[in-house]
Amino acid sequence: MDFACIHGRFQPFHNEHLEYLMMAKSKCEHIIIGITQPDINSLSSIYGIRKRVSSIDNPLTYNQRVEMITRVLDYFKVDKNSYSFIMFDIDDPEKIKENLNLSCKCYTTIREEWNNKKIQTLMSLGYQVEVLKEDYSPTRITSTNIREKVLNGDESWKDDVPKGCSDYLEEIDFVSVLNKNLS
Numbered sequence: 001m002d003f004a005c006i007h008g009r010f011q012p013f014h015n016e017h018l019e020y021l022m023m024a025k026s027k028c029e030h031i032i033i034g035i036t037q038p039d040i041n042s043l044s045s046i047y048g049i050r051k052r053v054s055s056i057d058n059p060l061t062y063n064q065r066v067e068m069i070t071r072v073l074d075y076f077k078v079d080k081n082s083y084s085f086i087m088f089d090i091d092d093p094e095k096i097k098e099n100l101n102l103s104c105k106c107y108t109t110i111r112e113e114w115n116n117k118k119i120q121t122l123m124s125l126g127y128q129v130e131v132l133k134e135d136y137s138p139t140r141i142t143s144t145n146i147r148e149k150v151l152n153g154d155e156s157w158k159d160d161v162p163k164g165c166s167d168y169l170e171e172i173d174f175v176s177v178l179n180k181n182l183s
Contacts, residue, residue, distance in 0.1 A: 004105045007034030007088040010065050011058055011143045018162045023132045024107035034088025038062040055181040068168045075164035093121050102126045110134040150175050
């Protein structure tokens with residue numbers, strides 16, 4: 001079977017994440033979805049990027065993110081046997097090799113300078129990396145903007161996330177989850 005991997009924090013999973021996942025999925029039989037920053041109770045970053053270690057920027061647990069993405073893929077009727085999840089601890093790169101075979105191609109996008117650091121890290125570990133899309137556009141969707149909209153009561157956040165995700169975030173009372181992480 002042909003395997004490949006994508007990765008991200010997915011805090012929360014939005015429409016551009018779905019586009020990224022589906023582009024990668026079209027290139028392989030089985031997509032492995034790597035969840036970065038998997039342990040939100042011990043956030044750290046070797047890269048010194050604030051949003052990688054802030055609790056407000058990382059409100060959802062690993063299991064919540066798996067459930068959220070699964071619901072999106074269920075909504076779009078993606079075969080459950082064609083994807084799986086792993087912890088993808090980009091801040092402790094040697095751990096990635098514990099969960100992902102070096103023969104697995106890593107697909108990524110470039111949306112900010114941080115993505116180039118991830119590419120360098122993955123290549124230094126021995127992974128083949130392919131960039132699917134590069135977009136520095138200021139109008140792109142970001143999880144940061146979605147979290148801000150939710151906190152401000154701006155219902156337009158629902159337009160930025162796929163069906164399945166919005167339902168799940170409402171079910172878990174995402175605004176309360178975010179407010180808890182503010183304190």
